[in-house]
Structure formats: structure tokens, C-alpha cells
Amino acid sequence: xxxxxxxxxxxxxxxxxxxxxxxxxxxxxxxxxxxxxxxxxxxxxxxxxxxxxxxxxxxxxxxxxxxxxxxxxxxxxxxxxxxxxxxxxxxxxxxxxxxxxxxxxxx
Amino acid sequence: xxxxxxxxxxxxxxxxxxxxxxxxxxxxxxxxxxxxxxxxxxxxxxxxxxxxxxxxxxxxxxxxxxxxxxxxxxxxxxxxxxxxxxxxxxxxxxxxxxxxxxxxxxxxxxxxxxxxxx
Numbered sequence: 001x002x003x004x005x006x007x008x009x010x011x012x013x014x015x016x017x018x019x020x021x022x023x024x025x026x027x028x029x030x031x032x033x034x035x036x037x038x039x040x041x042x043x044x045x046x047x048x049x050x051x052x053x054x055x056x057x058x059x060x061x062x063x064x065x066x067x068x069x070x071x072x073x074x075x076x077x078x079x080x081x082x083x084x085x086x087x088x089x090x091x092x093x094x095x096x097x098x099x100x101x102x103x104x105x106x107x
Numbered sequence: 108x109x110x111x112x113x114x115x116x117x118x119x120x121x122x123x124x125x126x127x128x129x130x131x132x133x134x135x136x137x138x139x140x141x142x143x144x145x146x147x148x149x150x151x152x153x154x155x156x157x158x159x160x161x162x163x164x165x166x167x168x169x170x171x172x173x174x175x176x177x178x179x180x181x182x183x184x185x186x187x188x189x190x191x192x193x194x195x196x197x198x199x200x201x202x203x204x205x206x207x208x209x210x211x212x213x214x215x216x217x218x219x220x221x222x223x224x225x
Contacts, residue, residue, distance in 0.1 A: 044215040045201075045212075047211060050213070088151065090211065090212070095165070097154065098152040098153065099151075
């Protein structure tokens with residue numbers, strides 16, 4: 001079973017800064033099956049990226065995804081106040097595991 | 108616009124079985140997988156499993172022995188049963204539409220909080 005490890009656990013940044021979040025898989029996976037989600041307190045997760053690099057409907061272009069094999073990255077080019085949240089990656093394998101999440105907090 | 112709504116008891120006793128319903132509106136139930144995901148307080152997301160309108164299922168191996176999913180296409184509802192509950196099953200339970208080709212979850216319900224306590 002694939003295990004996804006996200007790093008860092010917490011990212012402390014200021015609005016306007018660039019955020020780089022990592023998701024590493026325990027074995028090589030198809031980039032077609034890598035998704036990223038954003039979750040704010042008290043809300044359901046929201047799909048940001050699917051297929052490793054395709055933005056979901058309505059997602060601003062400051063969000064971008066990249067990667068292949070075992071290493072995937074979510075980049076937020078310039079943080080807006082509403083981007084401070086927890087981010088999860090998710091992969092398809094024999095199941096649909098999530099990473100443990102990265103919290104992006106205001107510095 | 109597709110919407111999902113979870114429903115079920117907010118409080119269940121240890122050792123009992125949890126039953127949840129997810130009602131789909133604004134979309135066909137036959138073109139997607141339908142997942143259940145949970146989130147314990149202060150923790151991350153855990154995928155429980157998904158079901159197809161035909162009734163075929165895929166479960167998280169760590170929960171498989173306790174999970175049963177079913178679907179009622181006429182009512183556009185799908186269901187989760189989780190047996191032998193313990194306090195560790197206390198969580199917010201979400202249902203989500205899951206794309207068949209690439210297995211990402213693009214529409215989520217608001218979630219329902221389930222507490223396991225005597």
C-alpha cells in the first residue's frame with residue numbers, strides 16, 4: 001500500500017510569499033492519480049489540483065502542481081490571506097490514501 | 108449544481124454499528140464513484156472506501172473488516188455502515204464524489220460529526 005509523506009508539517013509564511021509543499025510517495029505512482037486539497041477550519045476539503053498539475057474548476061492560477069514518480073509539489077506563488085489553511089495530497093493505488101497534511105500558517 | 112448531504116446519528120455507543128446516508132442532488136449517481144472519508148478531531152483525512160452505482164466497492168484495508176457500503180440509485184443515496192465502534196471512530200464523516208478515471212474527489216458534502224461514547 002502506498003504511503004504519502006508530506007513536508008514540512010507546518011509552513012510559516014507571510015502574505016505575498018511563495019509556498020512550496022512537498023508530497024513524497026513510498027513507491028512510484030502515476031502522476032495522473034495525484035491530487036491536492038485545501039481545508040480550512042470547520043470546512044470540508046476542496047479540490048485544488050488533480051493529475052498532479054491540472055487546476056480544478058475555479059482555482060486561481062497562483063496554485064500550481066508538479067512532479068512525477070515519487071515526488072510531487074504544490075506551489076502557491078504569492079500567498080493571499082485566504083490561502084492559510086491545511087493542504088493534503090492524495091493518491092490512487094490499491095486504495096486512496098491521503099498524506100498527513102501541511103499547515104500553512106501566517107508568520 | 109451537484110450537492111452532497113450526509114445524515115445520521117451524532118452519537119453512537121461503543122460496540123454498536125454506525126449508519127450514515129449521503130444524498131446526492133443535481134447529478135447522476137451512475138457516472139462516478141462515491142467515497143466516504145473521515146477526519147478525527149484535530150487529525151488528518153482518512154479514506155474509508157468508495158462504491159459504484161452497480162454496488163461494487165473498494166475499502167480501505169485497515170477498515171475493511173468493519174465497513175459495509177451500499178447504494179440506492181432510485182433515491183440517489185449511498186450508505187456507510189461501520190461496526191464494532193470504539194472511541195477512535197469519533198470523527199467528522201464526509202461523503203464525496205470521486206472521478207472514475209483518476210480517482211480524485213471533486214465534490215464534498217459538508218460533513219457530519221459522529222461521537223462514539225456511552
